[in-house]
Amino acid sequence: MSSPAVEVDNLTKIFSLSLRRDYLVAVQNLSFTVAAGEVYGLIGPNGSGKSTTMKVILGLMKATRGSTRIFGLDSRDVRSRHQVGFLPENPYFYKHLTGKETLHFYGKLCGLKKRDRNERCAELLALVDLEDAADRRLGGYSKGMLQRIGLAQAIIQRPQLVILDEPTAGVDPSGSRKIRDLIFQLKEDGVAVILCSHLLEQVQEVCDRVAIMQKGKMLREGALNELIAIEDEVELVMKNLPPDLQAQIEKLVNDDAQAQMVRAGHPRTTLERLFLSETEGEEGSAHE
Amino acid sequence: MSDTVTYRPPIFSLQRVWTLASSTFTQLVRMKTFYFLAVFAVLVIAASNLNLLYTPVQQLKVIRETSLGAMSIFSWLFAISATAVLIPRDLEDRTLYTILSKPVPRLEYLVGKLMGVLLVIGVALALMYAFFSVILYFQEYRIISNEMAHMAQNPRYTDQDRASEAAMIAAYGPDLNLLIAVLAVFLKSAVLAAVAMLVSTFASSSLFTIIISTVIFLIGHFHKMATDFWVVEQQGGMITRILGEILVLVIPDFQIFNIADSVSGGQTVSLNLVTQMSALALMYVAIFTIASWFLFSDKEF
Ligand SMILES: Nc1ncnc2c1ncn2[C@@H]1O[C@H](COP(=O)(O)OP(=O)(O)OP(=O)(O)O)[C@@H](O)[C@H]1O
Numbered sequence: 001m002s003s004p005a006v007e008v009d010n011l012t013k014i015f016s017l018s019l020r021r022d023y024l025v026a027v028q029n030l031s032f033t034v035a036a037g038e039v040y041g042l043i044g045p046n047g048s049g050k051s052t053t054m055k056v057i058l059g060l061m062k063a064t065r066g067s068t069r070i071f072g073l074d075s076r077d078v079r080s081r082h083q084v085g086f087l088p089e090n091p092y093f094y095k096h097l098t099g100k101e102t103l104h105f106y107g108k109l110c111g112l113k114k115r116d117r118n119e120r121c122a123e124l125l126a127l128v129d130l131e132d133a134a135d136r137r138l139g140g141y142s143k144g145m146l147q148r149i150g151l152a153q154a155i156i157q158r159p160q161l162v163i164l165d166e167p168t169a170g171v172d173p174s175g176s177r178k179i180r181d182l183i184f185q186l187k188e189d190g191v192a193v194i195l196c197s198h199l200l201e202q203v204q205e206v207c208d209r210v211a212i213m214q215k216g217k218m219l220r221e222g223a224l225n226e227l228i229a230i231e232d233e234v235e236l237v238m239k240n241l242p243p244d245l246q247a248q249i250e251k252l253v254n255d256d257a258q259a260q261m262v263r264a265g266h267p268r269t270t271l272e273r274l275f276l277s278e279t280e281g282e283e284g285s286a287h288e
Numbered sequence: 289m290s291d292t293v294t295y296r297p298p299i300f301s302l303q304r305v306w307t308l309a310s311s312t313f314t315q316l317v318r319m320k321t322f323y324f325l326a327v328f329a330v331l332v333i334a335a336s337n338l339n340l341l342y343t344p345v346q347q348l349k350v351i352r353e354t355s356l357g358a359m360s361i362f363s364w365l366f367a368i369s370a371t372a373v374l375i376p377r378d379l380e381d382r383t384l385y386t387i388l389s390k391p392v393p394r395l396e397y398l399v400g401k402l403m404g405v406l407l408v409i410g411v412a413l414a415l416m417y418a419f420f421s422v423i424l425y426f427q428e429y430r431i432i433s434n435e436m437a438h439m440a441q442n443p444r445y446t447d448q449d450r451a452s453e454a455a456m457i458a459a460y461g462p463d464l465n466l467l468i469a470v471l472a473v474f475l476k477s478a479v480l481a482a483v484a485m486l487v488s489t490f491a492s493s494s495l496f497t498i499i500i501s502t503v504i505f506l507i508g509h510f511h512k513m514a515t516d517f518w519v520v521e522q523q524g525g526m527i528t529r530i531l532g533e534i535l536v537l538v539i540p541d542f543q544i545f546n547i548a549d550s551v552s553g554g555q556t557v558s559l560n561l562v563t564q565m566s567a568l569a570l571m572y573v574a575i576f577t578i579a580s581w582f583l584f585s586d587k588e589f
């Protein structure tokens with residue numbers, strides 16, 4: 001049996017702030033597991049601890065309590081990073097290197113041999129659509145271009161796990177769609193993905209499972225289909241429904257003692273709606 | 289147990305260190321640091337043409353002093369400032385995130401950065417050394433032939449006089465001692481860069497690193513004095529003495545690398561001193577790198 005791609009076990013991360021005895025709980029008793037080959041969405045409002053969780057998984061930060069593992073190896077072990085690719089939020093690379101040199105640099109760090117590296121670089125530059133800019137220095141790249149070279153860099157060694165922190169931030173709609181397609185491609189290749197994004201439509205589209213975080217805690221977690229299904233409601237989707245037939249159906253439903261028509265029209269329960277009701281529900285201000 | 293890691297990757301890979309070092313080298317070169325070489329060339333040429341007031345020997349001495357002095361200043365300035373800027377910049381630009389999320393141990397990162405800085409200093413020193421040796425060689429040749437022509441006109445001088453004059457001038461031409469002096473400059477800046485790296489792992493800003501490293505560098509030149517004062521003669525109060533002993537222990541003795549002055553004065557250096565100096569420098573660099581590693585491995589980004 002192979003180990004899950006990521007195991008987060010009771011993770012707590014506390015930052016001590018400056019000189020005062022002040023501290024901030026960024027992540028609190030967080031546990032989740034990402035199976036190999038699964039696309040896992042991590043969503044939550046700003047400052048809810050998503051990036052912090054990712055950094056702990058990658059060994060960039062130490063857990064205050066609890067532990068994280070990548071394919072069974074503790075995050076504190078350098079070897080756990082052989083199978084990971086990471087795209088940080090707002091990535092920035094060495095300005096003095098060209099796009100191609102950047103990919104070679106990261107490829108070398110991953111121990112890729114020259115032939116393999118050449119092949120892989122060409123392939124990735126084509127994939128992220130930066131062939132024309134390959135020989136330009138990153139100092140002159142736009143935000144979306146940096147994001148794309150960052151994505152290419154993340155998957156240079158064909159890792160089995162890719163962690164993407166807001167990969168579509170600053171990317172234009174077509175680039176954003178390309179990134180979505182790329183995630184689909186990764187999924188097809190059996191690569192596990194952790195995706196953190198504020199574009200909930202996209203998360204809904206690509207993720208198998210989703211976790212909603214708020215203030216460092218897990219609010220909801222589960223398979224996407226189950227999360228956004230409303231158990232006590234049934235959706236009938238009909239095409240070309242004549243108005244009088246619709247009236248008849250409504251009448252039938254209303255005549256029944258238990259059944260109740262919630263709404264008619266074009267129903268769509270989205271992740272976005274769930275997100276808003278969950279995260280705002282806490283404050284007790286929202287309804288529906 | 290995991291079955292995805294099919295091979296055991298080496299914990300320390302020289303290849304990765306080299307990748308980091310050469311990338312640092314490229315970075316520093318593309319920051320146009322080698323423009324200093326042009327300044328150096330102008331300096332050396334200027335020094336070699338300032339020959340109005342000097343005796344033949346003095347002329348060569350001026351070239352040696354100017355060149356070694358400039359090389360030394362370049363090296364320590366560069367060792368401190370480049371090292372102080374590199375790591376904080378990686379952190380600010382978040383390049384560190386992507387590097388450390390690859391299978392790169394933090395020690396390799398530090399060693400790679402340090403090696404990159406030293407590579408630039410080494411290459412720069414080699415180029416400067418080559419340039420000024422050539423200048424020195426031609427100047428020596430020119431001065432000797434001038435001098436010989438001059439002496440030939442005067443019947444007072446014997447052949448022997450002329451030969452000894454030529455030999456005396458030649459002693460200030462390019463020689464092995466100069467190379468050793470350059471090596472000493474390099475070793476000194478290597479230790480200094482390691483100090484700056486250690487400071488930059490806990491400093492809050494590059495400016496802080498530069499200031500602290502410079503202070504350590506300056507104090508390091510009074511090492512022997514401080515040792516005599518605090519450790520050997522047991523002067524001062526209890527607390528100052530303990531503080532002094534700690535300082536003496538922590539701060540490297542930079543004075544031992546200062547052989548440039550005596551070398552430009554034409555003195556020879558024993559091979560023994562060279563090995564001693566190199567061993568000491570290596571030890572200092574190792575100690576400071578390990579200390580940096582301890583601090584750096586606890587750092588969060
Ligand atoms: N290095 C740090 N020092 C102190 N506090 C930090 C540090 N990094 C993050 N925090 C705090 O931890 C909390 C969680 O931050 P984090 O970056 O994980 O949020 P996020 O979910 O990624 O938000 P966003 O959607 O804006 O990216 C925030 O309150 C943030 O201020």
Ligand SMILES: [Mg+2]
Pocket residue numbers: 050051052089165
């Ligand atoms: Mg974030």
